[in-house]
Amino acid sequence: xxxxxxxxxxxxxxxxxxxxxxxxxxxxxxxxxxxxxxxxLPAAEIAAxxxxxxxxxASVKVDYRIDRETLLLxxxxxxxxxxxxxxxxxxxxxxxxxxxxGSAPDDARWLLAAVAYCTRAGGxxxxxxxxxxxxxxxxxxxxxxxxxxxxxxxxxxxxxEPQEVAAHQTSKIPADSTVKLSTEMVTSLTTLANFTxxxxxxxxxxxxxxxxx
Amino acid sequence: MDSASPALxxxxxxxxxxxxxxxxxxxxxxxxxxxxxxxxAHEKWQMDAPLLSLDAQGYGTAVxxxxxxxxxxxxxxxxxxxxxxxxxxxxxxxVWDTTYVLYDGIPDQAEMDRLANCVPLQEAGRxxxxxxxxxxxxxxxxxxxxxxxxxANGEQPALADLRxxxxxxxxxxxxxxxxxxxxxxSRIADRAEFQAPFQAEMLTxxxxxxxxxDLVEHVARHRGGASAVLLAGHIRRFxxxxxxxxxxxxxxxxxxxxxxxxxxEARETAVARVRAIANPTQTEIGxxxxxxxxxxxxxxxxxxxxxGYAARIRATTGEIESLVTWIRSFTxxxxxxDQITCHTLAKFSPDGAEMTLSxxxxxxxxxxxxxxxxxxxxxGTPIRADQPLSDxxxxxxxxxxxxxxxxxxxxxxxxxxxxxxxxxxPRLGEIxxxxxxxxxxxxxYAFQARSLLAAIDSLxxxxxxxxxxxxxxxxxxxxxxxxxxxxxxxxxIRENLVGPDLVPLALLRCKLAFFGAAKFDPLSDKWLxxxxxxxxxxxxxxxxxxxxxxxxxxxxxxx
Numbered sequence: 001x002x003x004x005x006x007x008x009x010x011x012x013x014x015x016x017x018x019x020x021x022x023x024x025x026x027x028x029x030x031x032x033x034x035x036x037x038x039x040x041l042p043a044a045e046i047a048a049x050x051x052x053x054x055x056x057x058a059s060v061k062v063d064y065r066i067d068r069e070t071l072l073l074x075x076x077x078x079x080x081x082x083x084x085x086x087x088x089x090x091x092x093x094x095x096x097x098x099x100x101x102g103s104a105p106d107d108a109r110w111l112l113a114a115v116a117y118c119t120r121a122g123g124x125x126x127x128x129x130x131x132x133x134x135x136x137x138x139x140x141x142x143x144x145x146x147x148x149x150x151x152x153x154x155x156x157x158x159x160x161e162p163q164e165v166a167a168h169q170t171s172k173i174p175a176d177s178t179v180k181l182s183t184e185m186v187t188s189l190t191t192l193a194n195f196t197x198x199x200x201x202x203x204x205x206x207x208x209x210x211x212x213x
Numbered sequence: 214m215d216s217a218s219p220a221l222x223x224x225x226x227x228x229x230x231x232x233x234x235x236x237x238x239x240x241x242x243x244x245x246x247x248x249x250x251x252x253x254a255h256e257k258w259q260m261d262a263p264l265l266s267l268d269a270q271g272y273g274t275a276v277x278x279x280x281x282x283x284x285x286x287x288x289x290x291x292x293x294x295x296x297x298x299x300x301x302x303x304x305x306x307x308v309w310d311t312t313y314v315l316y317d318g319i320p321d322q323a324e325m326d327r328l329a330n331c332v333p334l335q336e337a338g339r340x341x342x343x344x345x346x347x348x349x350x351x352x353x354x355x356x357x358x359x360x361x362x363x364x365a366n367g368e369q370p371a372l373a374d375l376r377x378x379x380x381x382x383x384x385x386x387x388x389x390x391x392x393x394x395x396x397x398x399s400r401i402a403d404r405a406e407f408q409a410p411f412q413a414e415m416l417t418x419x420x421x422x423x424x425x426x427d428l429v430e431h432v433a434r435h436r437g438g439a440s441a442v443l444l445a446g447h448i449r450r451f452x453x454x455x456x457x458x459x460x461x462x463x464x465x466x467x468x469x470x471x472x473x474x475x476x477x478e479a480r481e482t483a484v485a486r487v488r489a490i491a492n493p494t495q496t497e498i499g500x501x502x503x504x505x506x507x508x509x510x511x512x513x514x515x516x517x518x519x520x521g522y523a524a525r526i527r528a529t530t531g532e533i534e535s536l537v538t539w540i541r542s543f544t545x546x547x548x549x550x551d552q553i554t555c556h557t558l559a560k561f562s563p564d565g566a567e568m569t570l571s572x573x574x575x576x577x578x579x580x581x582x583x584x585x586x587x588x589x590x591x592x593g594t595p596i597r598a599d600q601p602l603s604d605x606x607x608x609x610x611x612x613x614x615x616x617x618x619x620x621x622x623x624x625x626x627x628x629x630x631x632x633x634x635x636x637x638x639p640r641l642g643e644i645x646x647x648x649x650x651x652x653x654x655x656x657x658y659a660f661q662a663r664s665l666l667a668a669i670d671s672l673x674x675x676x677x678x679x680x681x682x683x684x685x686x687x688x689x690x691x692x693x694x695x696x697x698x699x700x701x702x703x704x705x706i707r708e709n710l711v712g713p714d715l716v717p718l719a720l721l722r723c724k725l726a727f728f729g730a731a732k733f734d735p736l737s738d739k740w741l742x743x744x745x746x747x748x749x750x751x752x753x754x755x756x757x758x759x760x761x762x763x764x765x766x767x768x769x770x771x772x
Contacts, residue, residue, distance in 0.1 A: 002394070003391075003394065004342065004390075004391030004392075004394050004395065004396065004397045005391065005397050005399070006390050006391030006397045006398065006399070007391040007392065007393070007394060007397075008391075010391070022655060022686075022687040022689070022690065023654065023655040023690050024655075024687070024688070024689035024690025024691070024692075024693060025686055025687065025689055025690075027690070028689060031593075064683070071683070086682075086686055086689065087682050087683040087684070087685075087686035087689075088683060090596065090598040090678065090679040090682035090683060091598070091679040091680055091682065091683035092598075092679070093598035093599065093679055094598040094599045094677040094678065094679020094680055095599055095677060095679065098679075118595075118596070118598065119598070178342065178394075194634070195652070196632060196652050197632055197633065197634040197637065197652070198631045198632065198633055198634060198640075198642075198648060198649030198652050199633075199634050199648065199649075200633050200634050200635035201648065203647065204633055204640055204642070204647060204648075204649075205305075205633075205635065207647075208631075208633065208640030208641055208642055208647065209303065209459060209460060209633070209638055209639075209640045209641075209739060209740070
């Protein structure tokens, strides 16, 4: 199925609300998709997976602790990856020397996208590298550039830190782009989005809307 | 402008961003319909002869192709018979008398076949980026039949009837920006003709109006044969296009603070520029008086059933009359517009004051029309995560002081906004009375501001915004709105949008006034009807002759 980009972003925002995120986070969550799409990453799949997991209370819950200038993401407390990811991205953007270290195996790209999106104003650039030193992605002007988009990120620790080298050129979404989604994915996101709807009733129909003719 | 003038400062957000003021707004020179028609006239847009493929009852298809200097756009219309009992203006409708798309280019037969299969379905259809706007309209049956019968009998419709209902059809939705697969805004935003807000939508509605006029003449011709006549020019121009608007428009206004901030800023800047004029000319004063007198006739023809609104219209009429009388007798025109503004803001009703502000802009196209280019959304406002919380706190208190006082108790949280499962119709509920407050939109910004203040005060004084959002990501929305207000001070409605005194109609009227709508006619506290393009040019040739002289039109307007 092919959706207009803004249609997809709207669906994602509703799905995020349906999954339980507050409005602001839901909108930011949806906005993060554009930089992911710009790199050719499977943004819809990532978003659908994270949201579905979050809604089901699955393994994507993390919390954090701060050790001097390092934000350590840990997995023993129930705060959503999305919430803590976006929050962590803003924390990272809050001052020089800050870095994020943690284990969020399924959502590393998401976190990097959050960093890219949240820090675009300051013109800061960040790299994501695994603990063995391998750089797996970088941010640039609101976009996220993965070294190898088709490679799964290993489910172990990674670090997001300020980047010293020249950044990649930003990939822009073509103005006439659409988003191709599988029927299953549309169904999955629509199911989540439908959690935001209130069942119809006679009182609602008459009093809630006007009533109109 | 003279820096010593008394009116360089715009009204403050506290003065403007209230439901009282927003709910009293009128169209201005900067309304989106005016922007569109000025461009169409200036660039000498052309239109092909309409392709009407309609039966004797007016059912079938029509194509209206309009040509800008660089592109062609086509309104593709489908007209069908529907049972009276299924005709409703609400979102929950499933059939309509007429349905439309604005097509990017000129559709060939294969495209017409495709559109015929999806456009009449509206929300249930799927569309492509070749379609820019999707819309539908229902007949005002009594008025349509009256006009068709009169024309069929060789007579013109009675102006008295047209004054009461100034249109043949009402649009009930106008969708763009990716809805149901139509083109994203980003696809057309770099086209000069669509850079100002809602220009594609306004073009669609203007073309729909033309179709309704041609349709009634077509039906009359088949009904009356040789004795049928066409609409007289002045009547054709007086007939606008109706619109029924419900709560769905209100969340847009709340969810797009940056955009709304730009609209209001442009309008307030325009008013400030005119107030700063030290010595208006007699010609400018004459233009104002001409428009004011036209507005008085317009007010007399603005008929509503709602008693409260009728009283407001009567009060406005008296105020504008007194203003005209005063101006005819004044002796010192120095800073006339500022004098008028100060007087009306102090003494007039909100409607009278806002109408006056609209009127003083009319003589000054050269001075203010450039502001139309500043009303579109630019890149979003990013949150500066490294700013000290003390700065954020100061700005919070300044922007949301109205929400931080002791009187904003939980008892002031009375309503909630939600979307019904029935065709996703936006609705308003009462806490404790209606189901669904757990699925409400978070429009409780007054309370979010209070939560933000508490969160800031709970963190160390040297913390920054990034740390705040790490600990309280749920406050992202209100922080973002606060950031937006640094650049766009008019971005936030400074009232409790879930309070017991909420008046949703005020939100609808504000947005409709920016569109250029007139004759607001409330049919409950949650929806209203308006008339669009009444008095505006009703064909391309008409557009070239008098492109921008139709604000506050009335049935006796001469064009």
